[in-house]
Amino acid sequence: MSSSDRLNPQQFMSAEELRQAEPNDFIPDLGETLEEMWDAKLAESKSDPMDGTGSLYDSIATEGVAEPVVLHGHWPVIIGGHHRVAAAFDIDPSMQVPVVWDE
Numbered sequence: 001m002s003s004s005d006r007l008n009p010q011q012f013m014s015a016e017e018l019r020q021a022e023p024n025d026f027i028p029d030l031g032e033t034l035e036e037m038w039d040a041k042l043a044e045s046k047s048d049p050m051d052g053t054g055s056l057y058d059s060i061a062t063e064g065v066a067e068p069v070v071l072h073g074h075w076p077v078i079i080g081g082h083h084r085v086a087a088a089f090d091i092d093p094s095m096q097v098p099v100v101w102d103e
Helices: 015-019 034-046 056-063 082-091
Strands: 011-014 069-072 077-080 096-101
Touching (some): 015 096, 034 056, 077 082, 082 096
16 A cells, blocks of 8 residues: 555555554563454454443444544554454455554
8 A cells, every 4th residue: 555545534454454464452572462362352342332232243244344443654553443353354354444544
């Protein structure tokens, strides 16, 4: 993706591409593998909130990802939307996810 493409306020990337980006909250020194981190994000996305609105996972399964994932840097770092990426990837790795660049 060229730097001129990043000027577009909203773009789309596949969930598979996003899973290859670096998550900003992954700290390998804490003893968790990257796969374990993604598994935890997926489990959290499947949990129902106490307000009865349904899980993020269920919402993405029926409506797709509504809120863009926030990326930063040349090799993208995910700075917002980790749970959305985990759910979208599990549902359909080719799912197109809206993204915005925060640079």
